[in-house]
Amino acid sequence: MNNFPALHKAAELAGREAALAAAPQMIKVKDGSGKVFGPFPICGFAWVVVKPNRGKFAEYLKEFGGFKKHYGGGISHWIHDYDQSFDMKRAHATAYAKALKDAGYDAYADSRLD
Secondary structure (H helix, E strand, C coil): CCCHHHHHHHHHHHHHHHHHHCCCCEEEEECCCCCEEEEEECEEEEEEEEECCCCHHHHHHHHHCCCEECCCCCEEEECCCCCCEHHHHHHHHHHHHHHHHHCCCEEEEEEEEC
16 A cells, blocks of 8 residues: 555655755846836746546545646646746646656646746
8 A cells, every 4th residue: 555645745845845946037027118127937837737537546635635637637736836936836846746757656747837
């Protein structure tokens, strides 16, 4: 039997460490009058997908990991931390998915810019 809590905790820790090690790309925004705001990290979203959406591990992730049914099949968890920093969210999702994949689960990270 797998130790689901330990795996979830290890994946989450790997994600947080990767996010904190990420170097967010910064942008400046200029309004119509020429005033410059920023720098701000580029904005976006990132999430982890685990397939299939059934089985003991999927049920554990839905109950304790914040995963929900994913529109493309499987279950997904959106990374909400790190304000709007796309690079940090993507780093977290990628490391989290890698930890699950290394443990033998079908997992991947996905992301998009805002």
